[in-house]
Ligand SMILES: Nc1nc2c(ncn2[C@@H]2O[C@H](COP(=O)(O)OP(=O)(O)OP(=O)(O)O)[C@@H](O)[C@H]2O)c(=O)[nH]1
């Protein structure tokens with residue numbers, strides 16, 4: 488776990504909760520049976536509870552084999568107990584971890600024993616929330632705990648781990664420091680009449696501002712890429728019946744997700760599958776073939792297909808090289824959404840289907856049957872997601888972080904426009920700093936914290 492590199496997180500109304508340090512307990516391992524299961528307690532009175540449960544409190548940070556006993560002395564289990572005295576613990580409070588056998592009954596009894604001894608059940612994310620409130624980690628790091636747990640690909644896990652280690656926060660802090668310096672420089676100018684300010688000084692100020700804007704843009708770019716890794720892209724497969732949309736979905740997913748038959752109108756509902764392309768989650772939606780039909784069920788399917796098209800982040804407009812062209816009304820596709828013409832079944836008609844490609848339109852020739860062209864299709868999907876291959880790791884950023892960085896960028900640009908009005912410039916810089924401070928949680932509102940931590944799992 489990271490040391491304490493940053494000022495401690497604070498928010499109005501939180502200070503009581505912090506000083507209270509009510510003891511909380513939770514099963515920290517997932518539900519179900521496993522080799523081991525962990526019950527964790529944190530807060531006031533942990534020492535006494537530990538002594539009652541274990542006979543005596545183990546030495547700090549030493550894994551000690553102990554009997555875990557019920558109130559009346561009966562044995563619940565035998566396992567390892569580790570005591571982490573405050574402030575050197577996950578939450579910054581006294582923490583006791585009990586590693587028992589991972590059976591639901593054992594863990595439930597242990598948890599009940601902790602509650603009986605005075606702890607209350609922890610809310611989702613409450614341990615991590617305390618870690619934040621006690622300054623063990625900042626808000627961006629706390630969020631990356633959840634991201635690391637939820638990571639769906641190695642790349643996502645790596646970037647979450649980097650954020651958790653504080654790399655993202657350090658970069659944000661470096662920018663805040665540069666902004667503070669610039670602001671001091673600007674404020675020093677406020678008291679002088681315009682004509683007394685040395686033009687060289689004025690140029691130095693502008694150079695600093697431009698350099699700052701560049702580093703802000705760089706971190707924003709990395710954060711955007713991190714967000715791609717986290718959110719991915721939703722892509723709809725659309726086109727006339729029987730062109731091979733479902734076959735393409737199955738080919739991309741590597742398994743038979745959707746039903747494929749030679750009968751036009753096979754797919755009537757949407758079928759979803761999420762694939763990872765270089766770690767980027769691509770959420771594919773296969774839809775009913777677009778055509779006018781009397782069949783009431785298929786009709787609903789076609790309506791749903793149009794809904795999926797309207798909300799997707801990118802579209803693959805599939806047609807068949809082997810069949811008569813069945814044009815799809817691409818005017819009904821939302822403008823500005825990346826779109827590719829995918830000519831499928833090229834194994835049947837290698838030469839056919841090639842058409843003049845309009846500006847900004849991509850044509851991909853593929854075969855769901857043989858796999859031809861699928862690599863290029865995957866590459867197109869990555870590109871549409873906004874992904875660029877990176878040598879270095881990224882930060883696992885959330886929309887909240889991107890918004891704050893964008894805000895800071897806007898204020899910095901406005902500071903540039905303020906030109907000689909130094910007081911306006913200083914104010915914009917102050918607002919920019921404030922936006923950045925929201926990322927690490929140095930200024931944060933209670934409702935924001937509630938929104939962030941409530942999405943955690945219990946015991947974290
Ligand atoms: N030879 C060849 N046949 C294909 C290819 N892709 C799909 N097919 C065949 O085309 C037929 C229709 O495929 P589907 O994947 O069900 O087509 P669809 O676009 O999902 O059709 P609907 O759900 O009815 O809209 C099936 O018989 C597939 O086996 C391909 O690349 N090559």
Ligand SMILES: [Mg+2]
Nearest residue numbers: 732733753754
């Ligand atoms: Mg289908």
